[in-house]
Amino acid sequence: MSGHIQNLPRHTFVTIGIIMNRFRLCLLYCCLACILPLAAHAKPTGEIIFSPSANFFGLWSGNVQDRQDARSVFRQKLLIIELSIQKNDSYLIAVAERFVEDDLHLVIDAYLLNRKNWFIKEKNLTLGLFGEVLDAAISEKGDVVFTNRSFRIQVAVPRQASGIHLIPNSEIRKPIPQAKLLKEVEAHYIDWAPNGKEIAFDTADGIFLMDRLTLKISHIIKDGYRPVFSPDGKKLAFLTRTKPTRLSILSLTNPQNLKHIADVSPLYFTWSPDGRYIVYTLAAPNLTRKNYAVPVAGGPPERILEMYDRGVRLFEWTHAAKSGAHAVEPTNKLTTLWGKLKRQN
Structure with missing residues (x-):
């Protein structure tokens, strides 16, 4: 051979x-x-702070893909409604509901927690002085913004205006932090840009951006609410008001670039640290929740957090992506000012 x-x-x-x-x-x-x-299509990973559906009170720390390290970190009798984490640093802000036994009523305030030392008692930043706190966000520098719906609980307590308020980092450690009214407006959801220079918020008229220094307000989109900045600050994820509700993404560098990524009406959603996924929570039977990650680039949603009993209500990653640099200032934005919008209406 x-x-x-x-x-x-x-x-x-x-x-x-x-x-x-x-x-x-x-x-x-x-x-x-x-x-x-x-x-x-690898699923998101990393450490999160979350509120499980099995226990609406308190917070847990764990990993997106591994339940073994999950632990209860905050056990006070506060019903957590919204959550914002100071990325790569110590603080988080929780909008939470508590029952005041003396007056037999519920109060929703913004609380400051130290996730590097959970033994430090939570600090009530708003002290029941702003009626109902609707949402709050903390920047990487530690500045806090929040929205409220004002009403007078006690005659002796002065009524604060409904709107967007700022508590600077220099105030959050004081016994009674002083909040500055940035804009008197019926706003609800609010978020900081990663660079700390802009604030996104919504009203019945749509989604807006506010310049932190000049307080100039630009109208971004009319059919939208609940804006959430992408990790690089170049995009906003939001929900449409037009039915059926859609989870959508808008480019801030090119406002004509609008993308609908899922026909869902989530109870909660956020970005993965690398900006590749929108992760959201859907209601399920018996007060349970189902959590999904949908690729921003396109593709079907994938189930995540299945290892947690009854699902997870809300959650935030504790760290930003290591390689994610902050974006430059968005250009070519729609620049309808607040006053002009009100005159048009």
């Missing part, structure tokens, strides 16, 4: 070599084709 092979023409060996090389390339391509989609 070996003698017959040695007697084959030289061009035959060349042909066989070419065929073998092509076979190896095809085999390598097939292997990569199987592996790369898995990597491209």
